[in-house]
Amino acid sequence: MADFRNLATPDQAPDAEHDETALLDSTDRRGFLRRASVLSLAIPGIGAAISACGPSGAPQGGESTQAQMPRGRPNPDSRLDTALHTRAAAATSPTGSGASVAYHRFDPALPPLAKERTLKLHWTAKAVPIRVSDDLVVAAWTFEGDTPGPIVHCRVGDTIEFTLTNEADMPHSMDFHAAQIDPKTAFRSVAKGQSVTYTYSPKYPGAFLYHCGTAPVLMHIGSGMYGAIVVSPREPLPPAREFVLVEGESYLGAAVNGVRPYDYTKMLSDLPDLVTFNGRPDQYVRDPIHVKVGERVRFWVVNAGPTHPCAFHVVGEQFDTVYLGAPPASAIHGVQTFSVAAGGGMGFELVCDVPGEFPFVNHAFGHGQKGAIGFLVVDG
Ligand SMILES: [Cu+2]
Numbered sequence: 001m002a003d004f005r006n007l008a009t010p011d012q013a014p015d016a017e018h019d020e021t022a023l024l025d026s027t028d029r030r031g032f033l034r035r036a037s038v039l040s041l042a043i044p045g046i047g048a049a050i051s052a053c054g055p056s057g058a059p060q061g062g063e064s065t066q067a068q069m070p071r072g073r074p075n076p077d078s079r080l081d082t083a084l085h086t087r088a089a090a091a092t093s094p095t096g097s098g099a100s101v102a103y104h105r106f107d108p109a110l111p112p113l114a115k116e117r118t119l120k121l122h123w124t125a126k127a128v129p130i131r132v133s134d135d136l137v138v139a140a141w142t143f144e145g146d147t148p149g150p151i152v153h154c155r156v157g158d159t160i161e162f163t164l165t166n167e168a169d170m171p172h173s174m175d176f177h178a179a180q181i182d183p184k185t186a187f188r189s190v191a192k193g194q195s196v197t198y199t200y201s202p203k204y205p206g207a208f209l210y211h212c213g214t215a216p217v218l219m220h221i222g223s224g225m226y227g228a229i230v231v232s233p234r235e236p237l238p239p240a241r242e243f244v245l246v247e248g249e250s251y252l253g254a255a256v257n258g259v260r261p262y263d264y265t266k267m268l269s270d271l272p273d274l275v276t277f278n279g280r281p282d283q284y285v286r287d288p289i290h291v292k293v294g295e296r297v298r299f300w301v302v303n304a305g306p307t308h309p310c311a312f313h314v315v316g317e318q319f320d321t322v323y324l325g326a327p328p329a330s331a332i333h334g335v336q337t338f339s340v341a342a343g344g345g346m347g348f349e350l351v352c353d354v355p356g357e358f359p360f361v362n363h364a365f366g367h368g369q370k371g372a373i374g375f376l377v378v379d380g
Contacts, residue, residue, distance in 0.1 A: 098137035098258025106278035110242035140224035147224030175213035205233035207300035207345030226304035281371025288375035305342025323347035355380035
């Protein structure tokens with residue numbers, strides 16, 4: 001698989017100096033035109049409009065779009081069309097303590113159901129540095145040492161016995177959207193060294209967010225304290241390859257000792273540096289999700305936000321079924337894109353009847369370009 005970073009124009013090379021330059025260039029007209037010519041690969045038709053604005057009127061590059069390819073001829077760039085991403089968020093390659101933090105891909109596979117009907121979960125809240133890409137380590141607040149936290153899978157009517165022990169310096173808590181429970185008691189914050197325990201039984205099937213609910217919630221979700229619980233219905237849905245994608249926004253401050261903290265002021269301003277599926281920008285571009293021709297695929301898309309919706313779409317496919325909530329009762333059919341609200345979750349189903357590489361994206365492309373993109377590779 002080609003590395004998407006190799007697709008960047010020279011001024012977008014992912015090193016510190018060039019990224020600083022790219023940031024400074026963002027208000028410069030030439031910088032804008034260079035950047036826009038790359039974007040034109042992603043959105044056919046934009047290229048012509050951009051080249052018309054070029055200094056000489058000459059083509060600026062990027063006009064060789066799919067729309068101009070002879071009919072029936074494969075577009076060698078089709079994989080690139082939606083995969084371009086400028087990486088402006090990573091201002092430094094980690095040094096200091098950040099350099100020693102290893103990267104791992106977040107496995108998107110939905111774990112199988114346990115045989116037991118009672119799930120005993122004892123998690124810890126802790127602050128840990130997490131490498132989210134080759135050149136970026138973030139100072140995350142986590143459940144169980146990762147962001148998102150563990151994927152939980154249960155059935156309607158199962159019992160969740162949950163305990164959170166706080167190992168971090170500041171108070172934290174746990175708010176399960178799959179629960180109907182007195183939040184003042186169950187979702188209360190606990191200080192370092194303390195625990196909170198509660199038990200609930202999910203009434204509705206679906207994909208639900210969980211997150212730290214300690215004030216300010218924006219800061220705690222925005223710093224990585226979120227994850228997904230998938231509640232399967234009593235009667236199983238059609239057999240499928242099931243994957244969980246939790247979208248989250250990252251608002252980053254300047255690196256300290258090679259690790260970038262989250263920035264609360266940026267969170268309030270609503271302009272994220274990164275938007276990710278399962279905590280890492282473009283991770284499923286680098287390492288796609290593989291399925292086979294003929295398989296039904298079910299994406300459980302949960303949006304942690306903390307602020308923006310996720311317009312979920314698979315390029316070259318249509319969802320034969322989208323479960324808005326409580327599957328299978330709320331299915332709609334023949335859907336191209338559907339928006340998952342911050343704090344919401346939905347099921348998206350498609351059948352892969354032809355082989356190929358299908359980008360799954362947040363079709364609000366300002367956020368797709370910031371990392372909310374991946375590839376579903378359908379092997380023949
Ligand atoms: Cu918290």
